[in-house]
Amino acid sequence: MTGLFLLTALFVLLSIGVPVAISLGLASVMTMLFFGDQSLLSSAQKFFHTMQVYPLLAVPFFILAGTFLTTGGVARRMVAFANALVGHFRGGLAMSALLASAFFAAISGSAPATVVAVGSVMLVGMVASGYTRNFAAGVICNAGTLGILIPPSLIMVIYGAITESSIGRLFIAGILPGTILTLAMMITVAVIARQQEMPRQERASVKVVVQTFREALWGLMLIGIILGGIYAGIFTPTEAAAISAIYAFVIAVFVYRDITIHDVPNVLIEASKITVMLMFIIANAFMFAFLLTTEQIPQMASELIVGMGLPVWGFLLVLNVLLLITGSFMEPTSVVLILTPIFFPIAMELGIDPTHLGVLMVVNMQIGLVTPPVGLNLFVTAGVAKLSLEDTIKASFPWLLVLLSALMLITYIPWISLVIPKLILD
Numbered sequence: 001m002t003g004l005f006l007l008t009a010l011f012v013l014l015s016i017g018v019p020v021a022i023s024l025g026l027a028s029v030m031t032m033l034f035f036g037d038q039s040l041l042s043s044a045q046k047f048f049h050t051m052q053v054y055p056l057l058a059v060p061f062f063i064l065a066g067t068f069l070t071t072g073g074v075a076r077r078m079v080a081f082a083n084a085l086v087g088h089f090r091g092g093l094a095m096s097a098l099l100a101s102a103f104f105a106a107i108s109g110s111a112p113a114t115v116v117a118v119g120s121v122m123l124v125g126m127v128a129s130g131y132t133r134n135f136a137a138g139v140i141c142n143a144g145t146l147g148i149l150i151p152p153s154l155i156m157v158i159y160g161a162i163t164e165s166s167i168g169r170l171f172i173a174g175i176l177p178g179t180i181l182t183l184a185m186m187i188t189v190a191v192i193a194r195q196q197e198m199p200r201q202e203r204a205s206v207k208v209v210v211q212t213f214r215e216a217l218w219g220l221m222l223i224g225i226i227l228g229g230i231y232a233g234i235f236t237p238t239e240a241a242a243i244s245a246i247y248a249f250v251i252a253v254f255v256y257r258d259i260t261i262h263d264v265p266n267v268l269i270e271a272s273k274i275t276v277m278l279m280f281i282i283a284n285a286f287m288f289a290f291l292l293t294t295e296q297i298p299q300m301a302s303e304l305i306v307g308m309g310l311p312v313w314g315f316l317l318v319l320n321v322l323l324l325i326t327g328s329f330m331e332p333t334s335v336v337l338i339l340t341p342i343f344f345p346i347a348m349e350l351g352i353d354p355t356h357l358g359v360l361m362v363v364n365m366q367i368g369l370v371t372p373p374v375g376l377n378l379f380v381t382a383g384v385a386k387l388s389l390e391d392t393i394k395a396s397f398p399w400l401l402v403l404l405s406a407l408m409l410i411t412y413i414p415w416i417s418l419v420i421p422k423l424i425l426d
Contacts, residue, residue, distance in 0.1 A: 002295050006031045010288070010338075020334040021277075024284035028291050048283070054238060055161040056282065060275040061241035062152055065222075066108035067271040068248035073258040074219040075117035078103040081209075081216040086186075088203035091193025093129055094139045095186045097122040101143035102182045105150040107222045107244075111369050112380045115144035119384040130199045137385040138395035141377050142403065143185065145366035148332060150178035152226055152241070155332055155362050158282065160237075162289070162340045165354045167237040168230045169425060173355045173417045177363065180416065181406045188402050218251045231424055278333060285337030292341050312350050316411050319343060320364060327368020331376060335368065336361055359417040363410050367403045370396045 009030055013023035069075070082099035086092050101118050108114060119140040126136040148155045151171035160167035192198070204212075225247060226240045235243065252259045259267065310318070326335045340361070347357045369377040372393050382392040410416050 002031060002035045005034065006288075006291055006295065014330070020330060021281040021284045024281070024288040024334075024338070028284070028287045031291060053161050053286075055157060055167055056279075058152075058157045058167070058238045058241035059154055059278060059282075060271070061238075061245040062109050062154055062157070063274050063278070064268070064271040065241070065244040065248040066110050066113050067267050067274070068245070068252045068259065069104075069108055069219065069222075070113045070117045071252065071259055071263070071267050071270075073256055074107070074216075074252070075100070075104050076121050077212070077216040077256075078219060079118060079121045081212040081220075083201070084204040084209045084212045087201040089190065089193075090200045091189045091198040092200050093122070093126045093131065094136070094189045094193070094198070097126065097136075097139050098143045098182055098185050098189065101140070102146050102150060102178065103216075103220065105144075105147040105178070106152075107219060107226075107248075108147060109152040109154050111144045111147035111366075111377055114147035115140055115377055115380045116384060118143070119381065123385050129201075133385060133387060134391060134395040137381050137387055137392055138397075138399055139185075139189065140385070141381040141392065141396045142370055142399040144377050144381070145369050145403070146178055146182060148369070149174050149181065149359075149362050149366055151175065152237075152244070153362060154278075155336055155365055156358060157237070157241075158333060159336055159340060159358045159361060162337065163344050163354055163358070165358060169355050169421045170358045171227065171230065171237065172424060173359050173421050174362065176416055176420055177359055177406070177410050180409070181363075181366075181403070184402050184406055185399070188399075218255050222247055222251075281331075281333060282337060285334070288338065289341040312352065313412065315346065315350055316352075316360070319347075319360075320407065320411060323361060323364035324367060324371070327365055328371040329374050330368075331374070332365035332368055335365060353414060353418060355421060356414045356417045360407075360411055363403075363407050367400065367407065370400065370403070 006027055009027040010023055013026060014020065018026070079096060079100040082103065083093065083096040086095040086099060089095060097118060100122065101114050104114050104117055105111075108117070119137075123133075123136050123140060126139075127133050147153075151174050153171070153174060156170040156174065157167055159165065160170050222244055226244055229235050229243065230237055230240050249264070253261060253264065323335065323339070326339065330338075344354070344357065348354070369375050372378060372389075375396075378389060378392050378396060381387075381396070382389050385392065387395070
């Protein structure tokens, strides 16, 4: 009864438009007040316990690093390098946008930041070169979703903290799925470009390729520093986040000099706003998860689903459908925080690898970012591209087929998520 009230209260609050963080906290407090199994003191303790979860320290540092890199000209240099590599193909500018998004995703870990940073540079150039604004917006909107799959990923950090899974293992597990998805979208662009005879640019000389690579190198090196340092055992993922923030500050202020010392306080304030918002959601979600566990809702759900005799493929199908639906109405972090405590024990009971499950959830959240009515990338892209939300949705919709196809591959071929972690870490 208590668990039913908790879940009902949450979904009623969400349905009437109460913000996710408030809904999570209010549903938990109401349940404690009405049923009295736990004291409000335990609620407060669980709320502030979030600040003591060591892996979550990575969140503010990765946000700070991404803010420095987004504010500076790192994205512009990565776009130039990507354009030098693939701009000579038909549809090359669109491919450059995809490749630059993959590069920037690997240093920012944020989908909206990727859309803003790459889209603000590429959209104008694509339209000026003869691409329709709608096509350019569709490419940028979906390319931006790579920001939560290619490491470092804030969603993976949060999933790892909740499930006590290795964040380093999750990071490396996202490399191959992210690469496959990037290539799939680039191939799609190539096919469309050939059919519609889209423009191409002159082939860049070796000198230009080398020059743009050198200019982008300081930003690209952050990928090697984060992943190389983690897998070489030099530092933990949390320490890597702190190092990435310091490195981003140094290259933005002293190397590229896109940001002056006087601009740093504004960058810190912007990063703090994002961090406070996200950590408030996480704190309320930890309190909500505490009540779920206390009322044994995950255990009951696990017994129910296992008792139904669902095969693994059937459970994964049901999980995907549920994640796609909830991802359409809620922000990715909230979905992972709410549903992971419920479905993680079931997945473990069925023998699903926790790393594979984490990647699977992230890919579902990618699709949620471009699915109305609450797809965050849709709103960001509409602003950057100066299109109506309706036109942005229409532009992004055809790309859902690519994302859904990748989701099916990643769901039913666990090897894609697990092969690199096994090669490197086992």
